[in-house]
Amino acid sequence: MFYGFSITDLTSIFVMQGFAGLILFSVYVLMALGLAIIFGQMGVINMAHGEFMILGAYMTYLTSQLFLTFVPVLFPVYFFVAMIIAFCASGALGMLVEWAMIRHLYKRPLDTLLATWGLSLILQQAYRSVFGAREVGVELPEWMMGSLQVTDGIEVQINGLFVMTLTLGITVAVGYVMYWSRWGRQVRAVMQNRVMAGAVGIDTEKVDRYTFALGCGIAGVAGSAFTMIGSTGPTAGQLYIVDTFLIVVFGGAQSLLGTILSAFSISQTDSTLEFFLSGSTAKVLTLLGVVFILMLRPQGLFVLKIRK
Amino acid sequence: MSSDPTHSELPDQLRRKLLLGLAAAPFVGLASGLTAGRAFADVPATSVVNTTGLAVTDTEVTVGILHSVTGTMAISETGSVEAEKLAISQINEAGGVLGRKIKFIQEDGASDWPTFAEKAKKLLVNDHCAAVMGCWTSASRKAVLPVFEQYNGMLYYPTFYEGLEQSKNVIYTGQEATQQIIAGLDWVNKTKGAKSFYLLGSDYIWPRTSNKIARKHIENHLTGCKVLGEEYFPLGHTQFNSVINKIKLAKPDVIYAIIVGGSNVAFYKQLKAAGIDLSKQTLLTISVTEDEIDGIGGENIAGAFACMKYFQSLDNPNNKGFVSAFKKMWGEKTVIGDVTQAAYLGPWLWKLTVEKAGSFDIDKIAAASPGVEFKGAPEGYVRIHENHHLWSKTRVGKALASGQYELVYETADLVEPNPFPKGYQ
């Protein structure tokens, strides 16, 4: 398929294809980080993860409308405000859900799957009742659209850069919180041994609630960022759920580094295959590959060795 | 009478006729009294217009509305439900059908094909609906089709679709694939001088069949034109950067896109972000109506061309009335796409057919449908073909940042529907 193209054409396509892979990588990491905390660290199978993301997206939509109506001058920077609001809204909802539902189910992880599935149905219908069944269009400020011309053939997408920066920032923040802060140590202590953690004086209920809220909040930010590249509708959250779980499981559920590496390998495979094959075939091959590797290495890429 | 008409019997016969006449007089009076009591003097008796046990009373007739109001397809089908309800209320204001008000029963297909079949059966078997306006996706239509054929119902199906189907029990008010595709390709070839095409689609039957027809037309009927690539993506796919790079490498004159649903939004946003300027790169789509632009955002798709039979911006008196009535009923912010308009045609065409047939019976409606004309259609004049599809014009519109289309081309004549096109299969 490369026959008859000039060297410059090919180079620029390879550069751009690499960049496309990186964007996909960032998107995957952003999707999976929240779930890696909730599912990987806490063991809660949150099937409503996609709906928490869409809540963030709807918050972004509302913020953009507010800015357009009341302070059109500040519209160019509304996105940053929107992300904060999305984080708070999804986080608050997460806290509520943890209090009302999840905390009764820590001993029955598979039941969290069923309960959160019910939650996702309720949230979808709630979005439909509030925002209508149609998709909403989230308008972006002018500076976030389009691309930067690097050379003649190479263009870099601004929103791609934005997502990459955002992902980097959030990953570093989560890494810091989980592995270097005092609170992160408490979280890991609770997750590894709830009884012992309680015995040494950690308020396990509080830790649970805030960890869940943090995971949901990150999902909200992810949803907010995805308004740049995807659709915002009541059922859009379902599109992400399989990919997200697969990334977390493939990486080895308990390891954040594993999640990142798994997002990297899946995204690179996906985008390379998609370039050489058709979209559907690429998807099937990627999924098959992941299932195959998971069968050989059931605990994922990275295993946290703890005594049961 | 077996008796011979002999001379002696004449007075007898006369007397009998007189007696009969006298006996019938009270009934005549009663009948005329009944008719006078009704709002419309010329309402035919129910027993005459409904011989097959449909839900028709002296004052009401029941129809079904069967669309998804929940699930992934609710996004698209909401507009159709709104249009059908508008048409029904307008028909009722104008006096109903054969003097009977239309009452509707709405069922939710829940974006799930078996549910569609289940609900269709309910509407026909339980509720005896005289007609059903409904379905959106091909899959839902395929699921209900055997039900409509078995229980002899009448379906008015609004969506543009892939063709390859024709049924006594369905009126297709949207365009079939050749109507929608060929005129658009000819236009882009002639006015834009397009020679090379890149075909994209969501991975299911409508985009695949449509692209097949497009490819045949490009390769066999347009001189010197070729297809550079053809690709499909799973429904709900949201990552298009790789294929956008491929398109950049192939440099086609025209991107021909039949992507549907949430994928649409992702595709156009990423196309724009990748620096493909739709005012320089020609993009022709047959799947993006004004409804979809709402979700995509006008600024992301401005400059693209869409080929279908109706745009909200059409400048004719019918359409002006339709748009303002629609907005009055459903809010200023609603937009109207091709399928919404086609859904609006359903109840009207049914009313006209019933009046032409003088009956609600399904067989009579099916037989009377060909040739039924609707001069008040927002898209202009339409007529039902022998094959139960519509004769309609095909139009090309250019997407504006406001979310509307600007009409740039329309066929001079009505295009004949041809669901089984020779040479395109």
Next chain:
Amino acid sequence: MDRLLFLKRSEAVGLLVLITLLVVVLPLSLDIFRLNLVGKYLTYSFVAIGLVLCWGFGGILSLGQGIFFGLGGYCMAMFLKLEASSVENTKIQSTPGIPDFMDWNQITSLPWFWVPFKSFPFTLAAIVIVPAVLCFILGTAMFRRRVGGVYFAIITQTVAAILTILIVGQQGFTGGINGITDLRTLHGWDIRTDHAKYILYFVNVAALIACLLFGYTVRHSKLGRILVAMRDKEDRVRFSGYSVAGFKTFIFCLAAVLAAIGGAMFTLQVGFMSPSFVGIVPSIEMVIYTAVGGRLSLLGAVYGTLLVNAAKTAFSESFPQLWLFGLGGLFIAVVLAFPNGLAGIYDSYVAPHIAGLFKRGRAPKPGSGVPQSTPAE
């Protein structure tokens, strides 16, 4: 007599009540349209019975039962479609004698894997064997490597996603997203008439009862006890010398075969099969039927399926905009308040009263009815 054949007395009574309900009460009180709906719901309860065995007793949660339901349904649909695509029925096609969707996709001869489905015995065998083989491959690979719990659930879910994309993408061979529609006759017998629907309903009920009895056999056999032991303390069973992987694979295959039978009955009664039964959403819904009925109760699985589906139909007929709230709320309530589902409610609230009525001086027997063990994790 505390035991009737291999059933406990309470189980035998429960089964008789169910049979009376399905064979006498429902057919007499419902018209054929509603009865056909009940028949459709009952096909899901095959899956739910399988899940009780595999998840409730075996502790293996599969989120991919839709795969097997779909495979069974597709096998049956392929046979019926071939019968419906006789040369005279399809003479307007460019290649008569092949299914219509193949003709639309320029396929000019019947693909090799469709050919054997012209034979009815082969089809019946395939309904059982195809899912069992797939299950065996999946199960052996995973259980030998001790993949369990959540990982197993996610992998089965992914397989369901892969299969859906494949079926939708290969529309020339599978009918794509539309599925295989317009099925008419079985050996010349029109399956669309009301008369046929009655017969199919009773065949379905008979098959269901047979599966239930089979389920009880498994439950009360040594195999059933090993399963429960494995669920509760897998390591001890393994250290006692049992092949845990073997037993798990077996019960997983069994559940899959039950699901496939359900799928085949579904195709017969509803008249088509589509990829929308193969995906993730239907698979999770089937797990939910089981949870609502009570994951430890075989009878509960049937009632749970009937209840959820009847609620779904009733809600969506009367409040199309609101039914998801009701459904979602039901799931949450079941999980939070009644982890043992309908069967749990029956055991704690209804059964003591009934026992009180019939006691007449007999000493209460501990451990009757559904085992009161904690749910699987």
